[in-house]
Amino acid sequence: MAEIKFNARVLQKIDVTADLMIMRIVPDGWEIPQFKAGQFAVLGLPGSSPRHPSCDTEETPADPAKLIRRAYSIASSPEEREYIEFYIMKVSSGALTPRLWNLKPGDPLWIGPKFTGMFTLDEVPGDANIVLMATGTGLAPYMSMLRSFLLHESSRRIAALHGARHSWDLGYRSELQTLNRLFANFNYFPVLDEPEKEAMPWTGHTGFVQELWSNHVIAEHWGFEPTPDNTHIFLCGNPLMIKAAVSLLEGRGFKEHTKKTPGEIHLEKFW
Numbered sequence: 001m002a003e004i005k006f007n008a009r010v011l012q013k014i015d016v017t018a019d020l021m022i023m024r025i026v027p028d029g030w031e032i033p034q035f036k037a038g039q040f041a042v043l044g045l046p047g048s049s050p051r052h053p054s055c056d057t058e059e060t061p062a063d064p065a066k067l068i069r070r071a072y073s074i075a076s077s078p079e080e081r082e083y084i085e086f087y088i089m090k091v092s093s094g095a096l097t098p099r100l101w102n103l104k105p106g107d108p109l110w111i112g113p114k115f116t117g118m119f120t121l122d123e124v125p126g127d128a129n130i131v132l133m134a135t136g137t138g139l140a141p142y143m144s145m146l147r148s149f150l151l152h153e154s155s156r157r158i159a160a161l162h163g164a165r166h167s168w169d170l171g172y173r174s175e176l177q178t179l180n181r182l183f184a185n186f187n188y189f190p191v192l193d194e195p196e197k198e199a200m201p202w203t204g205h206t207g208f209v210q211e212l213w214s215n216h217v218i219a220e221h222w223g224f225e226p227t228p229d230n231t232h233i234f235l236c237g238n239p240l241m242i243k244a245a246v247s248l249l250e251g252r253g254f255k256e257h258t259k260k261t262p263g264e265i266h267l268e269k270f271w
């Protein structure tokens, strides 16, 4: 078995909650490759890397010599050349995230040297309005899009819809609130599905994130209904949300976008 060569280091870890973190990493001795907002990288650690004590013990211990690799959407802007940022959810029974949780700033890890993915704005017409819908860490690729050119480049309307269980799970909330205040063409809609657990009464949107669509919340803010002729929609995160949202949107005439058959719905399923 070839020796695993680490090629990056942890720069910073920001705990959003005990189960959600923002992790910044730096390549060790090489440049951050060019990439497009919305793309992903592959992170890896060997089976010999220890798991965080808060996580489950593995039923079958991982092969210590094998690299465990998983895809992660990049949350930083392609223009950010000092570090690469990720927004990661801990899966306590998982193979890689319990090991990522155990890393400290300065610790080495592996990152695939090429960043890739089709979940980008490349095939969205320049004048189309954009709805970015996510659950949990599905927000990551949108942070990269919003932090790069998207908000500066035009007057088209852009809405970010972020579903989470609790308000404390709304990573990047203050940054998104600031963008909401600064850019007249941007609206941020956080949505909680367990608002009854909040310490302070939650006065924002509740339910599942895709319900904002059925409730015409975007139309209320934009002053017109998003339709396939004027809007492209991005869906990222939990496959159940994506399935429910696609069925809702198809009922309104939107079509899934593929290379062969252009449409207005763009998908990234995390599992």
Ligand SMILES: Cc1cc2nc3c(=O)[nH]c(=O)nc-3n(C[C@H](O)[C@H](O)[C@H](O)COP(=O)(O)OP(=O)(O)OC[C@H]3O[C@@H](n4cnc5c(N)ncnc54)[C@H](O)[C@@H]3O)c2cc1C
Residues within 6 Å of the ligand: 040, 070, 071, 072, 073, 074, 086, 087, 088, 089, 090, 091, 093, 094, 095, 096, 097, 098, 136, 137, 138, 140, 141, 268, 269, 270, 271
């Ligand atoms: C293109 C792509 C981009 C991705 N980007 C991100 C990202 O930005 N942030 C991120 O946290 N994950 C992301 N993922 C998921 C990530 O690749 C791993 O699957 C996840 O971190 C679990 O890895 P693990 O080895 O700990 O768990 P595994 O042993 O692989 O267990 C997988 C199981 O964990 C659950 N799971 C996986 N991902 C999540 C999640 N995000 N939230 C809740 N439950 C989950 C599912 O039940 C899944 O079946 C992405 C996946 C893909 C395909």
